[in-house]
Every structure is written in C-alpha cells, then in structure tokens.
Amino acid sequence: MRGHEQALARIVGKDNVSADETELFCYSFDASIHSSGPNVVVRPVSAKQVSRVVRYASKRRIPVVPRGAGTALCGHSLPWHGGIVIDTTRMNRILETRVEDLYVVVGPGIVYSELNSSLKPLGFFFPPEPGSADVCTIGGMVAVNASGIKAVKYGATRDYVLGLEVVLPNGEIVRTGSRTVKNASGYQLYRLFVGSEGTLGVITEVTLRVAPLPDYTATALASYEDLEAAGRTVTKLIKSRLIPAALEIMDKTCIQAVNKSLRLNLPEVDGLLIVEFDGHRSAVEHDMNKAEQICRTENPTTYTWSDDPATRERLWAGRKAVLPSMSRLKGGQVSTSLADDMIVPISKIPQLVRSIAMTARKEHLTIGTYGHCGDGNLHAKVLLNVREKGAWGRAWRACREIYRTSIALGGSLSGEHGIGITRAPFMKMEHGTELNLMRTIKAAIDPSNIMNPGKLSLNQVPKTFVTRLRYPVGR
Amino acid sequence: MILLHEFEDEMITCTMCGFCRQVCPALEERGWESYAPRGLVSIGYGLLRRGLHPTKAMIDSVFACTTCGRCVAKCPPQTKIRDIVLATRAVLFQGKSTPKSVTKLLSNLARTGNIYGRTRNKLAQKHSAAVYFPGCNIRYRHPEILKSSITLLNRVGVNTVVMEGADCCGAPALLAGNLGQFHTIARANSSWIDTTRLIFSCPIGLQTMKEEYRETKGSASASHLTEVLSQAIGSIHFRETSETVTYHDPCYLARMLKVVDPPRSLLSSVPELRFVEMADSKENTRCCGSGAGITEQSTPTLSREIAATRIKQAREVGAERIITSCPYCLDQLRKVSDGLPVDEISVFLASRLQSPH
Numbered sequence: 001m002r003g004h005e006q007a008l009a010r011i012v013g014k015d016n017v018s019a020d021e022t023e024l025f026c027y028s029f030d031a032s033i034h035s036s037g038p039n040v041v042v043r044p045v046s047a048k049q050v051s052r053v054v055r056y057a058s059k060r061r062i063p064v065v066p067r068g069a070g071t072a073l074c075g076h077s078l079p080w081h082g083g084i085v086i087d088t089t090r091m092n093r094i095l096e097t098r099v100e101d102l103y104v105v106v107g108p109g110i111v112y113s114e115l116n117s118s119l120k121p122l123g124f125f126f127p128p129e130p131g132s133a134d135v136c137t138i139g140g141m142v143a144v145n146a147s148g149i150k151a152v153k154y155g156a157t158r159d160y161v162l163g164l165e166v167v168l169p170n171g172e173i174v175r176t177g178s179r180t181v182k183n184a185s186g187y188q189l190y191r192l193f194v195g196s197e198g199t200l201g202v203i204t205e206v207t208l209r210v211a212p213l214p215d216y217t218a219t220a221l222a223s224y225e226d227l228e229a230a231g232r233t234v235t236k237l238i239k240s241r242l243i244p245a246a247l248e249i250m251d252k253t254c255i256q257a258v259n260k261s262l263r264l265n266l267p268e269v270d271g272l273l274i275v276e277f278d279g280h281r282s283a284v285e286h287d288m289n290k291a292e293q294i295c296r297t298e299n300p301t302t303y304t305w306s307d308d309p310a311t312r313e314r315l316w317a318g319r320k321a322v323l324p325s326m327s328r329l330k331g332g333q334v335s336t337s338l339a340d341d342m343i344v345p346i347s348k349i350p351q352l353v354r355s356i357a358m359t360a361r362k363e364h365l366t367i368g369t370y371g372h373c374g375d376g377n378l379h380a381k382v383l384l385n386v387r388e389k390g391a392w393g394r395a396w397r398a399c400r401e402i403y404r405t406s407i408a409l410g411g412s413l414s415g416e417h418g419i420g421i422t423r424a425p426f427m428k429m430e431h432g433t434e435l436n437l438m439r440t441i442k443a444a445i446d447p448s449n450i451m452n453p454g455k456l457s458l459n460q461v462p463k464t465f466v467t468r469l470r471y472p473v474g475r
Numbered sequence: 476m477i478l479l480h481e482f483e484d485e486m487i488t489c490t491m492c493g494f495c496r497q498v499c500p501a502l503e504e505r506g507w508e509s510y511a512p513r514g515l516v517s518i519g520y521g522l523l524r525r526g527l528h529p530t531k532a533m534i535d536s537v538f539a540c541t542t543c544g545r546c547v548a549k550c551p552p553q554t555k556i557r558d559i560v561l562a563t564r565a566v567l568f569q570g571k572s573t574p575k576s577v578t579k580l581l582s583n584l585a586r587t588g589n590i591y592g593r594t595r596n597k598l599a600q601k602h603s604a605a606v607y608f609p610g611c612n613i614r615y616r617h618p619e620i621l622k623s624s625i626t627l628l629n630r631v632g633v634n635t636v637v638m639e640g641a642d643c644c645g646a647p648a649l650l651a652g653n654l655g656q657f658h659t660i661a662r663a664n665s666s667w668i669d670t671t672r673l674i675f676s677c678p679i680g681l682q683t684m685k686e687e688y689r690e691t692k693g694s695a696s697a698s699h700l701t702e703v704l705s706q707a708i709g710s711i712h713f714r715e716t717s718e719t720v721t722y723h724d725p726c727y728l729a730r731m732l733k734v735v736d737p738p739r740s741l742l743s744s745v746p747e748l749r750f751v752e753m754a755d756s757k758e759n760t761r762c763c764g765s766g767a768g769i770t771e772q773s774t775p776t777l778s779r780e781i782a783a784t785r786i787k788q789a790r791e792v793g794a795e796r797i798i799t800s801c802p803y804c805l806d807q808l809r810k811v812s813d814g815l816p817v818d819e820i821s822v823f824l825a826s827r828l829q830s831p832h
Binding site: 022324 | 487493507511528532536550553
C-alpha cells in the first residue's frame with residue numbers, strides 16, 4: 001500500500017492520507033456490530049480531489065468507500081473488501097444559503113446540527129433530525145435517507161434533496177437535480193443516489209430544501225401500564241387528523257435504560273408516548289388539547305405537557321440517548337443494532353410490538369423497543385452477552401422472525417438507518433425481483449463494482465449478520 | 476488500578492455511537508478517527524485484544540488527548556474513556572513508546588522530585604495549620620501565584636504554611652503512563668495528606684490527590700483556593716475595576732471537581748467588574764489544550780490550536796481579560812492570546828485588594 005499512499009498523497013496532500021496501522025484500525029469501526037478496515041484513508045477537500053482519487057482507484061479496481069462521521073448502524077461505512085476510505089469530514093462548508101429560494105448548498109461533511117445552527121438565525125431549518133444529529137454528516141444522511149423523530153410531519157432526507165453533485169465510479173463529476181423546489185426534467189436521478197449507501201458514487205455537494213422554523217413547540221408525555229394501549233393511542237391520534245411534529249414510543253426496558261444513564265426520572269411503565277406539536281401557538285394549543293382528550297381515552301397513568309425549552313431538551317436528550325444507554329442496563333450485556341429499524345403501516349404498530357415481545361420471550365432475549373410510532377418506524381435493540389456464541393444464534397433467529405413479521409405486515413426492513421451489511425441477508429425477503437433491478441442499475445453505473453462493494457446485497461448475499469463481529473465472541 | 480485489561484468490558488460496552496465526536500478538542504483540530512474519543516477506545520481494545528502495535532498515529536493521538544473528560548460527560552453510558560486513555564498510556568510507557576518530550580518530565584521528576592529538574596532543600600514539616608500545596612508548576616514557574624494565594628489566605632484569616640516537604644502531586648507520572656512512579660509519589664504524599672487540611676491553586680494537584688490516590692481516595696481534606704476564599708467573601712474587599720472579564724473554567728476543576736461557582740462569586744465581588752460568560756462554560760468547559768502539561772509537550776502545535784479556539788470564544792463575548800484558576804491553562808492561553816490579557820485568579824484578585832482598614 002506504500003505506493004498507493006504516495007500516489008494519493010500527491011492528490012490530497014501528505015497530511016491527508018494515512019496507511020498507519022492504528023489509523024486503519026480506527027476506521028474499521030462504525031456504530032455497527034462489525035469490524036472491517038481499509039488499506040488507506042484519504043481526507044479530500046474538494047470534488048476535484050475526490051474525482052482524482054476515484055479515478056486512481058477505478059484504473060486499478062481498488063474498492064472505494066465514502067465515510068462521513070461513521071455513525072452508521074449497519075456497517076455501511078466499513079470497507080468490506082478493503083481499499084480506500086474517503087473521509088468527507090473536511091468537505092464541511094456551507095456553500096450557499098438562499099432561504100428566499102428555500103435552499104442551502106453544503107459540502108457532504110457538514111454536521112447536521114452545525115447546519116441547523118447556521119440556519120436558525122434566519123428562521124429556517126433542515127428538519128429530518130436523526131438521533132445522531134449532533135455528529136452525523138449531511139452526506140451520510142443522504143446516503144442512507146436518514147430521518148428521525150420529526151418524519152411524521154416533516155418527512156425524511158429524500159424529501160429535501162433538490163440536487164446533488166456526485167463523483168461517479170469512473171471519476172466523472174456529475175450534477176443532478178437543480179436549485180428549485182421542484183423539477184420535471186427527466187429521470188429524478190438525484191433521488192436514485194438518496195439511500196444508495198455509497199454504492200453508486202461519492203456525494204460531494206448537496207442542495208437541500210429548507211423549512212421555516214416553527215414559532216412555538218409543546219411536548220406531552222403520556223404513560224401507559226400496557227404497551228398496546230400506547231399503540232392504540234397512536235392509531236387514534238393519527239386517525240383524528242392530527243399531525244404531530246413527533247410521536248414517539250418507548251417500552252419499559254428503554255425507559256429504565258435512560259433513567260439509569262441520564263437520571264431522567266421518567267415513569268417506568270410498559271409504554272411511554274411522547275407527543276409533540278409545533279407551529280403557531282394557538283394551533284399548537286388546540287392540537288395539544290385534542291391530543292390530551294385522545295390520550296386519556298386509553299387511561300394513561302400520567303399525562304403531562306410542557307413548552308419549557310429546557311424541559312423539552314432534557315426529554316429529547318433522553319430519547320436520543322436510548323441506543324447507547326441500553327448498554328448500561330444489564331451488566332455484561334451490550335446494546336446491538338440488529339433488527340433496529342423496521343417500518344410498518346402506522347396502524348400495525350401494536351401488532352409488531354406484540355410480535356417482538358413474543359419473539360424475545362421465545363429466544364430468551366432482552367429486546368428494548370422504541371421508535372417513531374407516528375410514522376410506523378420501530379427500533380428494537382437486542383441486549384446480548386456479546387462474548388457468548390449461542391446468544392448470536394438466538395439473536396439471528398429472533399431478528400429473522402421480526403423482519404418476516406414486518407414484511408408480512410406490509411412494511412420494510414428499514415425506515416431510516418439503511419441496509420449496510422447487517423441487514424443485507426434480508427434484502428431478498430423484502431424486495432424479491434426488485435433486487436434484480438437494483439443490481440442492474442448498480443452494474444450499469446459501477447461495472448467494476450468498486451463503490452462500497454459488499455453492501456445492500458447487490459453482489460454477494462451474506463448468509464447471516466453474524467460475520468466479522470467486532471466483539472471477542474467465545475472469549 | 477488503571478490496567479488496560481480491567482477496562483475490557485468498558486471498551487466492549489461502547490456502542491461506537493460517535494456522540495463523543497461533538498466535544499473532543501483534539502478531534503476538532505485533527506479530524507482523523509484515531510483522535511476521536513471512540514477511536515481511543517478502539518486503540519485500547521486493539522492493543523489488548525487485536526494485536527495492534529504502537530505506531531506513530533497511535534502515540535500521537537493517545538498523547539494528544541488532553542484528558543479533559545468532556546467526552547465522558549457527553550457519552551450517554553459514560554464510558555470511562557479518560558481512564559482507558561491513561562491505561563493505554565501505561566501500556567505505551569511499558570513498551571517504551573512514550574514521546575521523549577514527556578519522558579523528560581518524568582526523568583526530571585525522578586531525579587529532583589519536580590518535573591522541571593530544579594533542586595532545593597526539602598524541609599520536613601509539622602502540619603498543624605492549613606497547608607498550601609503549590610505543586611511543581613506554581614512553585615517553579617509561577618511564584619507570583621503562590622505569593623498572591625498566601626496574601627489572600629492571610630487576608631481571610633486562614634493560617635497557612637506552604638508545603639516544603641514535597642513538590643509533586645504525581646499527576647505527570649500518572650498522565651504519562653508511569654504507574655510505578657505515580658504510586659511511589661502517591662504513597663509518600665499519602666503519609667501526611669489525610670491528617671492535613673490542604674489548599675491548592677493547581678486543579679491538577681487537587682484532583683489527583685482527591686480522586687486518583689487509592690491510598691487516601693475520598694479521605695483527603697483538600698480544597699481549591701477559590702472555595703476557601705469564597706466562604707469568607709464578606710471579609711475581603713477589592714478596588715473598583717472597570718473591565719469586562721470572562722472566566723475560563725479549567726477542566727480538572729470544573730468538570731471533574733464541580734468547582735464552578737466560587738471563582739464566579741469572587742469575581743462578582745470586585746466592584747464595577749463586568750462579568751461575561753463564554754460559550755462552553757462551567758462543567759461543560761472547553762479545554763485549553765494543555766492536557767495538564769502532557770499534550771503541550773507531546774503535540775505542541777495541536778495544543779496551541781486548541782487554545783486558540785478558546786481565545787476566539789473569549790473575544791466573541793467581548794472579554795477584555797480572561798481569568799482562569801489553573802497554572803497550566805494560564806500558560807497555554809497566554810501563548811496564543813494575541814494581546815488579550817490572561818491572568819490567574821489569585822494574582823488578579825490580590826492586585827486589586829483594598830488595604831485593610
């Protein structure tokens with residue numbers, strides 16, 4: 001790799017390329033259960049540099065894997081077949097802000113919350129706030145079509161992407177889409193790159209639609225002794241023509257986890273709902289009253305609401321910390337992202353919740369369930385003794401069952417985290433012959449298969465997600 | 476004990492969520508994953524379990540960590556990242572991979588009892604009164620802090636003698652990974668500290684004696700100077716000082732020991748002084764980059780870049796002067812302050828004392 005390192009240094013500068021063993025090891029992790037490292041990492045600063053790096057790789061058929069903050073939960077940013085990791089975090093500039101035209105143009109490496117901090121004084125924001133909002137990059141969000149708590153009202157990243165600049169697998173730089181809020185000019189190719197997980201090219205610039213910041217926000221907390229009562233409340237709220245800005249559910253395991261980690265003192269009940277409305281104050285108060293009446297029909301043990309920013313911020317910090325906090329719940333058990341992002345039609349949430357609980361009992365597993373019930377998206381975090389080989393077998397069977405149920409209910413493997421490696425074994429189950437179409441598109445754009453190979457089940461289909469685990473299994 | 480294998484479960488429990496990336500001053504300047512707190516966890520795990528060997532990137536990033544602890548505060552499951560870094564440094568020390576600029580401090584310490592290699596006669600003392608422990612930095616580089624601190628303590632009626640029997644708290648050895656040297660110093664100091672009321676200006680010494688000495692953990696009666704002075708705030712009076720001042724919280728004092736109000740109370744008691752708060756203050760303070768002198772030695776350029784960001788934050792709120800209460804922060808901020816005055820709190824306050832009536 002020494003030769004590659006020197007050649008790449010001529011493109012990005014010697015301080016922005018590394019083949020140091022320690023550095024490569026650190027790039028062999030993201031927030032997934034897997035570990036797989038590159039041969040060299042580059043940190044370019046422009047599309048031109050990215051293009052030259054990709055052209056270099058293309059000529060030699062070296063795999064190229066784009067990486068933002070490395071917060072992906074399913075191994076998207078891990079180089080499964082080695083090669084070059086392109087770390088985009090230096091491409092973090094805001095290139096143009098035009099709120100009067102409802103768009104902003106950014107480099108892929110800008111962090112979500114930093115973009116919103118710069119839009120805030122102008123009264124605008126980019127809404128699809130993921131749990132990792134303070135660290136994840138916009139490029140990564142586009143690559144997996146990320147979203148979060150606000151999707152029920154504001155939608156996902158794909159709903160805001162107006163245009164992209166992408167370096168194709170042959171090194172060519174293409175621009176797709178426009179700086180307009182709509183266009184009807186041929187294939188909507190920029191949308192093809194949304195959710196492509198780096199398998200079609202490297203995103204080097206993003207034009208995003210922005211939305212006006214709401215004037216007023218209020219958040220309610222309703223606790224239920226029965227998780228299904230919470231689920232029924234969700235269906236009633238949606239049916240009543242209310243559109244909350246966020247509608248979240250947490251089960252007892254998750255509540256206990258964040259209470260333990262962050263001392264939040266949330267009521268430790270079977271099901272907790274967080275309901276948020278935003279907009280003009282009078283409209284929010286009207287919606288909040290209506291929501292309270294609906295929530296009370298299922299006999300909550302407690303119901304409170306607040307418009308105090310500090311209280312709300314604390315609550316949301318707790319909600320965003322569920323994932324990592326779960327690892328502290330039971331000594332020796334680690335929170336793993338395995339079946340963590342199923343999405344079903346909203347009214348099927350109670351059925352999915354019931355099914356997850358049954359599966360957990362059957363396989364003797366602790367599974368914490370939480371998520372964006374307002375849009376049908378559930379996260380189920382499996383707590384595992386990661387050293388125990390048998391635990392992984394039980395987790396595999398449980399997740400396969402949960403995915404089967406989700407798909408049978410009319411849902412999908414992933415609402416917002418993407419597929420990567422962990423969920424690749426299930427792609428055929430959801431997509432059937434559609435997967436062949438995806439493979440045809442991949443082969444047309446990347447015939448040498450250098451862009452993030454091994455992901456999305458496009459070339460090889462891994463038999464199981466219990467592969468290249470980062471944990472000391474059996475030790 | 477801070478042996479790496481004792482943290483194996485901590486390293487496995489880390490979900491690599493990356494939330495720590497938001498607050499790390501070294502990562503902010505360098506950008507490489509090895510500088511991220513979760514990267515440091517990976518390095519510890521790699522050394523322990525995955526056959527990783529020390530490399531240039533490893534030594535750079537492990538010693539670039541300023542041990543400021545902000546990542547630990549940000550981490551939802553509070554993974555003991557700082558402890559993992561110290562344990563990793565111990566492994567590097569055993570493998571003779573510690574940067575030379577850092578080992579120089581330790582050889583000075585072994586030879587003379589202080590990191591600067593200065594010699595003096597150390598006197599045995601009876602510690603009946605309160606004892607002011609200056610530590611190497613204040614004794615040899617900032618005697619003005621020692622002098623001002625004693626002046627202020629006398630003014631509030633605390634009968635204090637200066638520690639003459641020992642120079643070093645042991646922190647440099649602990650932070651550089653020489654655990655043997657650290658425990659030798661800690662044992663020697665522990666023989667007298669649990670029966671003595673100690674007062675520190677240096678937050679590093681205070682935190683080390685309070686939290687890192689296993690012999691006296693929790694039993695040491697030790698306070699920061701600002702805590703002692705703020706309890707007697709009615710008995711000291713300062714001259715009018717028409718100036719806009721901000722306060723830089725040292726990580727070891729604010730985040731680790733939760734001492735945030737006493738220095739602010741003292742500054743507020745100076746008539747006409749306008750106090751402005753910087754972003755990232757109190758327990759959420761942003762590091763000056765010194766790393767208790769270690770990062771400053773191992774990666775001086777990075778260390779100065781981190782300090783420059785703090786200076787920028789002080790200018791953003793219109794501060795005409797920065798006050799801090801740590802000799803390491805003081806030196807560090809002064810290096811890059813570009814004309815913005817930086818003072819240690821006791822020196823600032825003592826120079827504005829009104830004559831006693």
